[in-house]
Amino acid sequence: MNVHSIQLNHPISINDLSRLDVLTKRRLKEVGICEGSVISVKRRYPFHGPCTIESDGQQVGIRRRTLELLLGDEM
Template sequence: MILTELKPGDKGKITDVSKVTALVQSRLLDFGVLEGKEVCYKYALPFGGPCMLEACGQCIGIRRKEAMCIQVEQS
């Protein structure tokens, strides 16, 4: 399942980030978002806006296009 398929408030474990660009992977790594970590999907802004995630105790906004490339397992 992809990250954007989670409902607001759902938690998921990241299984694959290889489909996003190396720059985005590096940025996510800086925030502690990597394979095996649990994230909480907070919400997505309307009209194709960014998605808000909570990971490692901080809220992170990522583009919906990039969130659609991240695979998760719902937990």
């Protein structure tokens, strides 16, 4: 399931990062987001702007396009 389509503040388990490029995967890994991580989308900004996600109490802003490429399962 596409992570972008999940409602706000619902936990999601990331199960596929293969559609991301190498640099984006590395940046997400540096902030603790990898396959098996549980995240939640906290905020979506208008006009196709960035989104704020939370993982282990840490909030990170990422591009909407990156969020659309993440695949996960709702918990």
